[in-house]
Amino acid sequence: MKLRNSLASLSCLLVACLLLTTFNVAGQQPQPAPTTQTQTQAPPSQPATSQDDDEVVRITSNLVQVDAVFLDREGKLVTDIRPEEVEILENGKPQAITNFSFVSLAPAAAAARTPTPAPAQRATAAPVPPVRLRPEQVRRTVALVVDDLGLSFESTHFVRRALRKFVDEQMQPGDLVAIIRTGAGMGALQQFTSNKQQLYAAIERVRWNPSGRGRINAFMPIASDPLARAEAQNSSTRGGPGRSAGESANAIEELEQFREDLFAVGTLGALNFVVRGLRELPGRKSVVLLSDGFRIFNRDNTEQTRRTLDALQRLTDLANRASVVIYTIDARGLMTTGLTAADDVSGLSEQDIRQKLSERSEELFETQSALNYLARQTGGFGVRNTNDISRGVERVLEDQSGYYLIAYRPDDATFDPQTGRRRFNRLELRVKRPGVRYRTRTGFYGFTDEEARPQRPRTRDEQLLAAITSPFSTGGVRLRLTSFVGNVEQGSYVRSWLYIDANDLTFRRQPDGTHTSTIDVVAITFGDNGQIVDQVGRTHSLTLSEAGYRLALRDGILYNMTVPVKKPGAYQLRTALRDTATERVGSASQFVEVPDVNKNRLTLSSVVVNGIDPAAASGATTGQTPPAAAAAPPADGAADGADPQASPAVRRFRSGMVMQIGYQIYNARLDKTTRQPKVETQVRLFRDGQEVFAGRPMPLAVEGQTDLKRLQAGSVLRLGAQMPPGEYVLQVVVTDTLAKEKQRTATQWIDFEIVK
Secondary structure, eight states, X not given: XXXXXXXXXXXXXXXXXXXXXXXXXXXXXXXXXXXTTTOOOOOOOOOOOOHXXXXXXXXETTEEEEEEEEEXXXXXXXXXXXXXXXXXXXXXXXXXXXXXXXXXXXXXGGGOOOOOOOHHHHTTSOOOOOOOOOGGGOOEEEEEEEOTTSOOHHHHHHHHHHHHHIIIIIOOTTEEEEEEETTOOGGGGGGOBSOHHHHHHHHHTOOOOTTSSOOSSSSOOOOOOHHHHHHHHHHHHHOSOOOOHHHHHHHHHHHHHHHHHHHHHHHHHHHHHHHHHHTTOOSEEEEEEEESOOOSOOTTOHHHHHHHHHHHHHHHHHHHHTTEEEEEXXXXXXXXXXXXXXXXXXXXXXXXXXXXXXXXXXXXXXHHHHHHHHHHHTTOOEEOSOSOHHHHHHHHHHHTTEEEEEEEOOOGGGGOOTTTSOOEEEEEEEEOSTTOEEEEOOEEESOOHHHHSOOOOOSHHHHHHHHHTOSSOOBSSOEEEEEEEEEETTEEEEEEEEEEOGGGSOOEEOTTSOEEEEEEEEEEEEOTTSOEEEEEEEEEXXXXXXXXXXXXXXXXXXXXXXXXXXXOEEEEEEEEEEETTTTEEEEEEEEEEEOOGGGOOOEEOOOEEEEEXXXXXXXXXXXXXXXXXOOSSOOSEEOTTBOGGGSTTTOEEETTOEEEEEEEEEOOOOOTTTOOOOEEEEEEEEETTEEEEEOOOEEOOOTTOSOTTEEEEEEEEEOOTTOOSEEEEEEEEEEETTSOGGGSEEEEEEEEEEEO
């Protein structure tokens, strides 16, 4: 997929040319306005975690603060430990505790577990749109890392099933989640989201990687080596020196070992990348690695062992400083190291069989030990020898429900290099209460956070890259990205509008009276596999007349991007913009899913909304049907009574305004007799995940429509005069009464804001 004319000239993109056309209403009657009586009070959000609590691990010259979990004999969290019951030791020396507090992350009673409908139910029920979390709303940040570099074909199936169950049933409000493959690219870090639709798309990309170190099954089937036998026969026939059977077998084993060692370091490198991405994120942060394991120690290759240990130590220190706890789950489940039906022992002696089984047991022990060691170093735990992977993930979530913060003041020796090298300071706890055990981080290198913290991005490219790879939008320059996914006879496309608040840009008045500004813009499209599909970066110089400058300050600037899409699927669109004069940077992102219209299933385009003054929409608010128009991406131009801030690109409405809604419906079934579709549409409004308004389902009038495969649809909705300011989500629900039950309902949503 390529961006065609993706970055148009900004001179013609002032909001004077915003997309403000009147939307089509194809037959749905006006809906009653949401009023204070129909609204429900949004539940109180979780108390924002303080900045001190966000900094779980802090290492400064006068303070060391770490987190710890205390458990009873049954493995349940203990929440009433007192400071006098705990002793902390650094390098075996007791330290005076200066701070001891418990941080609870348990969900509030109002946010009790409400499982997502099972897949069979999701097909017929209209799901609640996702809530876009702000940083202060994040309770837990969880990276589910699938080690597709080392996952067997058999294990992949069980991992996918566990991931679906997690999204369906275990994910809670306030959870920011990513599903990342170790073989994925930079775009994987953009998957931190509360949007379950986006997570389902990520799960679909979890597949067996035949080029990794994973096999079909967890263990290589035992078999006599035909290559070794053939080589031995050839050597005997030639009577020459030739390679012996043993030499051939050793060569194959060395190649397999090299391949396994290579990907083991690759897995640790991918985890390192994920932990770095987590460093700036809020909430209680954890990485759950689902893997078939890897070896740390190679008895025959000390250099490889050293490289793996170095990678592991760097990862451990980085995770500790980023306040990330790593948990590991052995995806192989409960394994047997005895003979199985896949083993072929014909031609092997009893001693050979015993040797093969011994190697298999050794492999299981070493690969599980590596997983356990990795988790233990960061205060987590390993889950192994169980076929219930979902329960393993649930144990991790339970473990994330609370923790203690313990701090002490270190002495000068903690950060004294002495021999020119910073030593590793080991930490341990002693608990005086009988029957209570603990988990905490094993230690830290003698560097303060100031010394270890990466330098702030300085160059233009570093600043833009930092903004575009952050899972949260940055607000140095206020941006809003809106994408419309549609389909025409020639194929699907994505049309995006980037709204720029011109008040955040630096304009300089020139002698001729014009105003100039220079900006750097980067736009990247990631595919659902985390790889970059397309990217564009340019520097633009803006020159505006006095009238254009004032208009830009009032209404903003639009950046227009049109992307023809050849392949259906999930895409992540990310943009970053930098004001060169002040080096302020802003970013925005959007997840879009391009439907496969050729599957002939009911689906919808994106939704576009527009706001107009009630006086200009008197016909729409008195029960009259507005004039028909195309419910596709609106053409450039202004409608009477239109407010630029309530345009499709900005979507900031005032209470009491009339919202016009437009979209397309694809693949509605046709009645066998009338050859006409029978479709019902409904509009719902949500705030903080709670429904505040639901319109009546209304039949869609299709008279005059020429393309029944692409129905034009829409409605008008007057916003209640008493609706409180804040962020809302509008959802469109379409029901095809002629379709099969599991394919009868399709939904689409878009967020908007109500301002005073």
